[in-house]
Amino acid sequence: NAGVTQTPKFRVLKTGQSMTLLCAQDMNHEYMYWYRQDPGMGLRLIHYSVGEGTTAKGEVPDGYNVSRLKKQNFLLGLESAAPSQTSVYFCASVRGLGTDTQYFGPGTRLTVL
């Protein structure tokens, strides 16, 4: 199993550009999450999905959109990037039963100039 993978690993954008971050998991997990982590801070939840075709807002959803068209993929979109979105983005997934643990991807480091 590859676990949770994220594409790309690094990206530099100019203000106003758009991009999509891809999260893929091969563990047949039901639930998937997108977090962002700013320097010196813990992770904050952006959006999450409790199953294929469903999405929900987390703590800091503004400026982001998500889609879960396939169970194994969870996409995070930035329609018009802003410098405040410079961060490291982590994806996570969990099977969804009881106290199952979350598995995290390696992260995507995004810089918006």
Place this chain on the structure above:
Amino acid sequence: DAKTTQPPSMDCAEGRAANLPCNHSTISGNEYVYWYRQIHSQGPQYIIHGLKNNETNEMASLIITEDRKSSTLILPHATLRDTAVYYCIVRGYSGNTPLVFGKGTRLSVIA
């Protein structure tokens, strides 16, 4: 989910036990205590979790007080590779509940 309080940083000598405390005084009866760690800028890694009994696995031990208002993560023989930020998280019994991260404790293992 209940909030947690952790010291911002700790040091530990290599080979000694690292004891990381966590306060969660508002924890409710059906909430679990989870510990994750984040090495450098990698994705967080699961360590251990428990409800009220002490737990041990190949990575660490978790000691939860009888009143469940605090807990301690123990790394029995810390190595330099254990240098990381350690997060204590309280979470309900539901696999889909997102983890809520605080700032954690930055553990530095010193040679």
